[in-house]
Amino acid sequence: MPEIQSITEAKQLHSKYRGFEASLQQLDARYRDGYEEGYLRGRASKIISQPPEIFSVRQLHILFVSSGKGYPYSPIDEAITATLQSLVTRVTVINSGTSIAEAAVQLSPDLVLILDGMFISREELDRIREQGFRTAVWLTDDPYYSDLTITKVQHYDFVFTLELNCVNLYKQLGCEHVYYLPFGVRTEHYQPLLAQVPSSLKRDISLIGSGYWNRIHFLHPILPHLMKYNTNFNGIWWDRLPEYPIYQHKIELGKWMGPIETAAAYNASKIVINLHRSHDDDSVNNNSLHIPAASPNPRTFEISACGTLQMSDARDDLVRFYEPGKEIVTYSSPQDFLEKIEFYLTHEKERQEIALAALERTYRDHTYNSRVNELLSIVFP
Missing domain, CATH: 3.40.50.2000 (Glycogen Phosphorylase B;)
Structure with missing residues (x-):
């Protein structure tokens, strides 16, 4: 180690040492963060690589009426459409702006499944059922728009709601088949990023x-x-x-x-x-x-x-x-x-x-x- 000639030189050397020590600490922190993130991504990769449960494909034709409300509802429309296509043999998708009753007559589906259904008239729903088609609605916003949903739910064969506290409400209105069914996640959209985040x-x-x-x-x-x-x-x-x-x-x-x-x-x-x-x-x-x-x-x-x-x-x-x-x-x-x-x-x-x-x-x-x-x-x- 060179001989220190003055107090000033000693201070300069000390400052350099402190700077070197700080740099090492920053490198250590970055290394630790990188290791921890890599560990998390590795564990996550193992979890999502597990084979999913396989469900039987049903010999059914579903007429799916999407919400037609755009974002943020459109990803739910897409998720349900893609999932139905993997679980039944035929899916036809229309939006709530078309005549559902006419489409049902032309296509003869096993089920008319409607998402949200806020903009579909009760008269239209009754026409579909009068023609002998089974109907179901999956409500998207319970309980926040219950003033509107309580005027429609009696006009479906099956009612699915993502809010537990709405099940008894709809049953009290005379709906025979009411079920609690929250939405889920589409794993093609929501999943861990396996590469490190920038x-x-x-x-x-x-x-x-x-x-x-x-x-x-x-x-x-x-x-x-x-x-x-x-x-x-x-x-x-x-x-x-x-x-x-x-x-x-x-x-x-x-x-x-x-x-x-x-x-x-x-x-x-x-x-x-x-x-x-x-x-x-x-x-x-x-x-x-x-x-x-x-x-x-x-x-x-x-x-x-x-x-x-x-x-x-x-x-x-x-x-x-x-x-x-x-x-x-x-x-x-x-x-x-x-x-x-x-x-x-x-x-x-x-x-x-x-x-x-x-x-x-x-x-x-x-x-x-x-x-x-x-x-x-x-x-x-």
Whole structure:
């Protein structure tokens, strides 16, 4: 080691050493992050490579009436169409803007399956049934538009709803065949990215969706703390946040993200927040009965299918689908929310184990293949 000639030279050498030490620490952190991400992707790859359950193909012709409402409903239309095509011998797809009764007469399907059905008249539905065709509806937005659905459900042979609390409501209206059937996930769209995510896309926390007022009220008091992390918002109405001008560089406002882009954002995040909309927000809902929502939204399954840790508010029926603390993380208050955010951002192993358990559960139990097969098993026992 060369002899130090002066205090100035000693300080320079010390500064160089400190810089070298800092560089080593940065390299070590990058190596550790790369190893942890590679471990997560490797485990995820093994999970999704497991052979899926194979369902029998039924000798049926399904006339599927898509929602016709565009995004964000169109990915659900596509998912159900593709799944039906793998489970029955013939599928004909039309949208709700055409004459369904005429199409049924021409095609003679075994089932007329309607998604959403909000824009189809009761007279049209009655004509289809009078001609002897079996009908079913899969409702997309229960309980938020129950004022509209309660005027239509009696005109179907089978009613499928993604909200548990609507089952008894529809039965009380005289519907004989009502079933609880949440949506699932299309794994062609929502899956773990097996290559490492580019560093420019990585974020600590994501929230993708609309800035409903209940979300604004929940986040507003804790937003400064939340934004200390690398947090990104995507969706409409987030300019309702009083702090929007401060954080707008972290908020992609007014953009609907398709499934592939959404899945990429989930994969780039360590934690994805799922804060369900409120059932009693009269500014956007048509739910004058104020039917509470107990069931998880479709986003619940989509986040979990990407191998990312999900933090969700605790809905009553969530435990039917994921075990809190093992397959999903739930929170009960803003303080609980912040404490769990901090914990899982600093405990990599715990975060990964929950994310991988949710991924495995989703691919096993919560795909559209499972859901549509269940629907067909009910209609055609």
